[in-house]
Amino acid sequence: MKTIILYFLLILIFICESTNAAVVLIYHHVSNTTPKSTSISPEDFEAHLNYLETNEFTVIPLIELVELIRQNKPLPDKTVAITFDDAYRDVYESAYPILKKRNWPFTFFVNTDSVGKGKLFVTWDQLREMSKNGVTIANHSTSHNHMVRRNTEESVKDWRIRVEREISLAQDNIKQEIGFAPKIFAYPYGEYNSELKSILEKLGYISFTQQAGALSLIADKQILPRFPFGGSYTKLDDFILKANSVALPVTSIKFFTADRKPLITNSVKAGDKPFFEMQLSDELLIKKVNCYLNGEPMAIEAKEQSIKIAFKKPLEQGRTKVTCTAPSGIKGRHYWFTQLWLATDKHGEWKYTD
Ligand SMILES: [Zn+2]
Secondary structure (H helix, E strand, O other): OHHHHHHHHHHHHHHHHOOOOOEEEEEOEEOOOOOHHHEEOHHHHHHHHHHHHHOOOEEOOHHHHHHHHHOOOOOOOOEEEEEEEOOEHHHHHHHHHHHHHHOOOEEEEEOHHHOOOOOOEOOHHHHHHHHHOOEEEEEOOOOOOOOOOOOOOOOHHHHHHHHHHHHHHHHHHHHHHHOOOOOEEEOHHHOOOHHHHHHHHHOOOEEEOOOOOOOOOOOOOOOEOOEEOEOOEOOHHHHHHHHOOEEOOEEEEEEEOOOOOEEOOOEEEOOOOOEEEEEEOOHHHHHHOEEEEOOEEOEEEEOOOEEEEEOOOOOOOEEEEEEEEEEOOOOOOEEEEEEEEEEEOOOOOOOOOO
């Protein structure tokens, strides 16, 4: 019996000290009248917050977690940062009062061109007021365009210049209006590729996706995960699983075409059937990982040092997210990791919208 208790204590200590357990939450709207796919009702949002409070989670500003990551310091367990994306006014009208009442900080990633535009969006005055009350205002581009997409006949060089300018303009605008702009960025639509990542790295940012998963010190600092909540992902049992997740210790990912040619990034043409390989720092975990696409299990091959994850069907144009989980050995706590894939149309063009 003593041995069993000691064993569980050791696992617990491992998880707590594995520094892979802080999570970042992302919401868009807290409202019953906004688009369902990106909204959570005020009641469900309160239920999330009540769970965190009752279960003694610490809610800290995202920039504090980012500072720990920059300094390679342990990420505390049971720690959560709350974020909102886009510059919607209902964040000011409904989410902000709810969080302010609890004195809980959050980060608002705003697309600066939309600020002050019509009734749907916040004003700079509202953002300044929020900023004085524990809200961090951060960069979500100026236009909220699909940043990885090159315009027709735009060279790679011109695309780079355009994208760099957009990131810097939004940053300058926030600094000017708010007085402070942290060096963090949230990709519009969560979309990134290796070139966009490298631009953000060069400019000195730490960047956030909408790939679900817990934070980890070994993760790529230009694609840090956040758990998105909205649409069919708002219920408390789903939230509890995610708030208690730990990061799958992925050390590297390689992308391949169906005929095993290496891809430089997570992007293919619609109709392709690529695969990817993940290496984990804990080899014992390799055989325990399962990956899913829209809830359906994917074809997985556990090798000695890595896992091969293949699509059963060709990719459709747009975004595709693969979710991988594994049991941690502690009830209610799962390793969690998500990989985004992007597919152009079959000609390699980004001509469609969404
Ligand atoms: Zn957005």
